Amino acid sequence: MYKVPKKSNTNLARSIRKREFSYVDRQKASKPTPLSEDDWKSPRSEDSFDLLDPSNSSKEPTTSSRPLPIPTIRPPEVVIQIDEVDSPILGLIDESDDLHPDVFDESRRGRLEPSSSIDANSLSATRSSSVIEDDVRSQISFVMRERLHSIAKEVHRRTSAVREDLIRETPEDTVSVASNIPKQSEHRPSLMSLIGLQNRAESPSAVAQKKLFGFSLKGTFHPYGRFYMTWLSLVTLCFLYNAFCIPLRSSYPYQTTENWIYWFMVDYICDAVYIIDMLIIKPRLRFTRGGIQVKTLADTQKHYLMTRTLKLDILSILPTDFVYFAVGKKPIYRMNRVLKINSFWLLFDMLDNSFANPYAIRIARTLSYMIYIIHCNSCVYYKLSAMQAFGQIAYLENGKWYLNKWVYNNQGNAYIRCFYFTAAVATSTGNNPAPTNVIEYIYMTCSWMMGVFVFALLLGQIRDIVSNANRNREEFQRKMDLALGECQKLGLKQETTNRVRDWFIYTWQQQKTLDEKKLIEKLPLKLQTDLALSVHYTTLSKVQLFQDCDRALLRDLVLKLRPVIFLPGDMICLKGDVGKEMYIINQGILQVVGGDHNEKVFAELMQGAVFGEISLLAIGGNNRRTASIRAKGYCTLFVLAKEDLNDVIRYYPQAQAILRRKAAAMLKNDKKSDEKTEKIKQQAELEDRCKINPRQVPKLITLIANMEEMNENKGVRDLKKAIEEETDKSRRQSIYYPWSTLQRDDEDEEEWNEEDLSSVGEDTDIEPMENHEGPMDDDVDPMEDIDLAAEVSHSDEDDDWEKPGSSGTKKLHAD
Numbered sequence: 140m141y142k143v144p145k146k147s148n149t150n151l152a153r154s155i156r157k158r159e160f161s162y163v164d165r166q167k168a169s170k171p172t173p174l175s176e177d178d179w180k181s182p183r184s185e186d187s188f189d190l191l192d193p194s195n196s197s198k199e200p201t202t203s204s205r206p207l208p209i210p211t212i213r214p215p216e217v218v219i220q221i222d223e224v225d226s227p228i229l230g231l232i233d234e235s236d237d238l239h240p241d242v243f244d245e246s247r248r249g250r251l252e253p254s255s256s257i258d259a260n261s262l263s264a265t266r267s268s269s270v271i272e273d274d275v276r277s278q279i280s281f282v283m284r285e286r287l288h289s290i291a292k293e294v295h296r297r298t299s300a301v302r303e304d305l306i307r308e309t310p311e312d313t314v315s316v317a318s319n320i321p322k323q324s325e326h327r328p329s330l331m332s333l334i335g336l337q338n339r340a341e342s343p344s345a346v347a348q349k350k351l352f353g354f355s356l357k358g359t360f361h362p363y364g365r366f367y368m369t370w371l372s373l374v375t376l377c378f379l380y381n382a383f384c385i386p387l388r389s390s391y392p393y394q395t396t397e398n399w400i401y402w403f404m405v406d407y408i409c410d411a412v413y414i415i416d417m418l419i420i421k422p423r424l425r426f427t428r429g430g431i432q433v434k435t436l437a438d439t440q441k442h443y444l445m446t447r448t449l450k451l452d453i454l455s456i457l458p459t460d461f462v463y464f465a466v467g468k469k470p471i472y473r474m475n476r477v478l479k480i481n482s483f484w485l486l487f488d489m490l491d492n493s494f495a496n497p498y499a500i501r502i503a504r505t506l507s508y509m510i511y512i513i514h515c516n517s518c519v520y521y522k523l524s525a526m527q528a529f530g531q532i533a534y535l536e537n538g539k540w541y542l543n544k545w546v547y548n549n550q551g552n553a554y555i556r557c558f559y560f561t562a563a564v565a566t567s568t569g570n571n572p573a574p575t576n577v578i579e580y581i582y583m584t585c586s587w588m589m590g591v592f593v594f595a596l597l598l599g600q601i602r603d604i605v606s607n608a609n610r611n612r613e614e615f616q617r618k619m620d621l622a623l624g625e626c627q628k629l630g631l632k633q634e635t636t637n638r639v640r641d642w643f644i645y646t647w648q649q650q651k652t653l654d655e656k657k658l659i660e661k662l663p664l665k666l667q668t669d670l671a672l673s674v675h676y677t678t679l680s681k682v683q684l685f686q687d688c689d690r691a692l693l694r695d696l697v698l699k700l701r702p703v704i705f706l707p708g709d710m711i712c713l714k715g716d717v718g719k720e721m722y723i724i725n726q727g728i729l730q731v732v733g734g735d736h737n738e739k740v741f742a743e744l745m746q747g748a749v750f751g752e753i754s755l756l757a758i759g760g761n762n763r764r765t766a767s768i769r770a771k772g773y774c775t776l777f778v779l780a781k782e783d784l785n786d787v788i789r790y791y792p793q794a795q796a797i798l799r800r801k802a803a804a805m806l807k808n809d810k811k812s813d814e815k816t817e818k819i820k821q822q823a824e825l826e827d828r829c830k831i832n833p834r835q836v837p838k839l840i841t842l843i844a845n846m847e848e849m850n851e852n853k854g855v856r857d858l859k860k861a862i863e864e865e866t867d868k869s870r871r872q873s874i875y876y877p878w879s880t881l882q883r884d885d886e887d888e889e890e891w892n893e894e895d896l897s898s899v900g901e902d903t904d905i906e907p908m909e910n911h912e913g914p915m916d917d918d919v920d921p922m923e924d925i926d927l928a929a930e931v932s933h934s935d936e937d938d939d940w941e942k943p944g945s946s947g948t949k950k951l952h953a954d
């Protein structure tokens with residue numbers, strides 16, 4: 140590195156004159172090289188500086204003073220191309236601390252400030268420092284460029300790597316383009332990945348965490364994750380055990396001196412669960428702050444410390460059992476364990492949110508409240524009965540002694556009997572015995588009050604839940620009844636009415652709603668897209684037409700799809716209609732049909748196939764349907780309206796091209812097969828018209844032969860013979876050969892015919908027909924045959940019978 144000489148300004152100027160500085164070969168970054176004799180003067184060397192000096196303004200620049208050439212070696216050009224990746228360049232440039240700080244500082248500042256008072260010394264110092272500064276600056280510039288160059292290279296390398304990663308399809312993305320309809324077992328591309336919504340690859344730590352069922356001591360849990368749900372269920376189970384068993388064991392005699400150890404074991408297992416929950420699990424629960432989920436352990440721990448749940452958790456696990464040492468093993472002192480009720484509520488909330496059909500969960504929760512209230516009440520009732528010796532102590536009323544009939548008499552299963560009594564009182568359904576003392580009166584009053592208010596409330600809730608669950612069904616039923624009523628009012632045919640009913644029933648079975656779109660239109664667009672994607676995933680992943688298209692296009696399109704249901708035999712579109720929609724088959728089979736009565740089936744379309752795009756995209760300049768489509772069975776289709784497709788596709792010119800190309804290919808195929816069918820049809824028609832009935836074929840010949848009968852000669856005899864043989868043969872084989880157009884399978888036959896007939900023609904001197912006079916067979920119209928033959932000769936270019944003199948058939952025709 141070049142060092143700035145630390146000398147006084149005068150010395151510095153002198154040393155400059157004495158060529159005590161060097162320049163750096165910038166390109167090679169080599170060691171400083173001493174300047175040559177000729178090169179030492181810079182443009183700002185003495186003479187040139189003198190010009191600047193007002194005191195020397197009169198001086199003429201000497202011719203000998205040659206400016207010192209600045210080495211013209213330039214650092215290589217650096218082209219920095221940064222795309223798609225956040226560039227670390229700026230940061231790196233700032234960190235260029237291998238440059239001399241002063242140097243770097245100067246280079247940043249640019250030129251040195253010109254001194255206001257210029258004396259000779261300071262001027263020469265300025266000159267020299269300016270030269271050095273120049274040199275240093277260019278040196279810095281070179282170093283920086285070098286640095287930038289390497290950074291740019293590095294950035295470029297990383298960009299390419301990232302781009303490649305993005306472009307490279309994951310194995311999930313790999314899709315078989317070869318097969319039109321993917322097999323069931325085929326691994327389909329994830330549509331989420333197709334449209335770029337796929338989750339990022341999980342880090343190895345995340346994978347390891349998954350292996351441990353989502354648990355990691357260092358990690359945090361998602362409150363709706365599987366691990367926490369399972370754990371919460373366990374905590375809730377412990378809570379329910381405490382909530383039910385503590386009152387039970389405190390009132391009924393179910394905890395005895397023999398079995399208390401088992402009860403205690405279960406108690407302390409539950410306590411252990413409570414403690415683990417409080418110390419390990421809850422502090423790791425993620426939470427949302429400012430709309431962002433906080434995942435850091437330190438933060439989640441802090442958060443838990445601030446919550447009310449922690450206080451309740453601490454209260455619920457307070458070791459109140461120590462009271463046992465003072466008062467004996469009375470489980471009622473563990474009643475603080477029910478403060479864990481938060482877990483119970485949380486579990487039900489989560490289940491409620493997780494299930495598609497949460498009505499059962501809601502009913503279960505409400506019922507559990509009712510059961511718990513009755514359970515606790517029954518414990519109180521049993522306790523009251525026990526206090527009154529189960530009705531064995533007589534009491535005096537109106538001068539008479541009675542046994543207390545209100546209390547439980549200690550017969551049968553205590554819990555069931557008491558539970559029954561309490562349930563009957565609470566719901567006011569039983570014919571209960573009258574209370575006999577103040578305590579019993581208070582108990583009964585409380586029970587009825589509870590029945591009237593709490594139970595009424597809970598039962599009302601259950602009613603709401605059930606009616607909500609049925610509301611959709613009722614709404615559907617109402618709409619169907621309305622539609623059917625309308626059909627009847629309009630006097631439609633029974634068949635049509637039945638079809639309307641069929642449509643309603645099938646739609647309900649498939650969608651459980653009549654208007655799927657309405658359900659999601661209140662959601663934000665992003666959610667709508669995600670939802671629509673997950674719903675239409677299976678179908679769209681099979682649509683070949685879209686698989687080469689832009690991913691964003693799919694995302695846009697999916698929102699525009701509208702499901703429709705067709706019944707068996709429904710015509711979805713008719714050939715020649717103007718195409719306004721295209722369809723994707725979600726379920727069912729459709730047929731491409733043609734013919735006068737749509738009796739011909741050209742192709743069958745299955746799930747994932749797309750149709751109606753040809754007229755929609757006006758391929759071939761035609762916006763009319765090129766074929767009719769019929770539903771074979773019940774079909775669910777997604778409809779994409781022309782406006783919607785246009786709206787979306789105009790932003791994706793590439794996709795437009797792909798769609799057009801695919802549709803054009805299909806159209807071409809159709810045209811080919813149409814032409815083929817047409818050709819076959821024409822040929823069949825022709826064949827039909829040219830058929831020669833063995834009895835009729837020889838009519839013309841017979842006629843000629845008959846006419847020649849008078850002057851019978853050998854030729855005529857031969858002709859007759861040939862005709863007879865031919866007729867016999869034809870009869871035998873029952874094959875009607877066309878005269879001309881159709882190729883005959885049997886070449887020998889043809890040869891024979893031709894040879895034979897041509898010989899006949901040669902031997903006999905048959906005159907042109909117009910020269911013949913005489914009766915003509917009514918059944919025979921020789922002109923008809925001739926016309927037909929002429930027609931055929933025009934219609935079929937391949938026929939060689941037209942060539943003069945090539946065959947007997949041709950001769951016959953000529954005759």
Ligand SMILES: Nc1ncnc2c1ncn2[C@@H]1O[C@@H]2COP(=O)(O)O[C@H]2[C@H]1O
Pocket residue numbers: 712718731741742744749750751752753754755763764765766767768805809
């Ligand atoms: N041979 C075929 N196989 C599959 N689909 C076809 C065939 N012929 C026509 N279609 C589809 O039937 C649709 C009828 O309406 P379009 O002409 O708009 O677009 C047509 C094609 O999508």
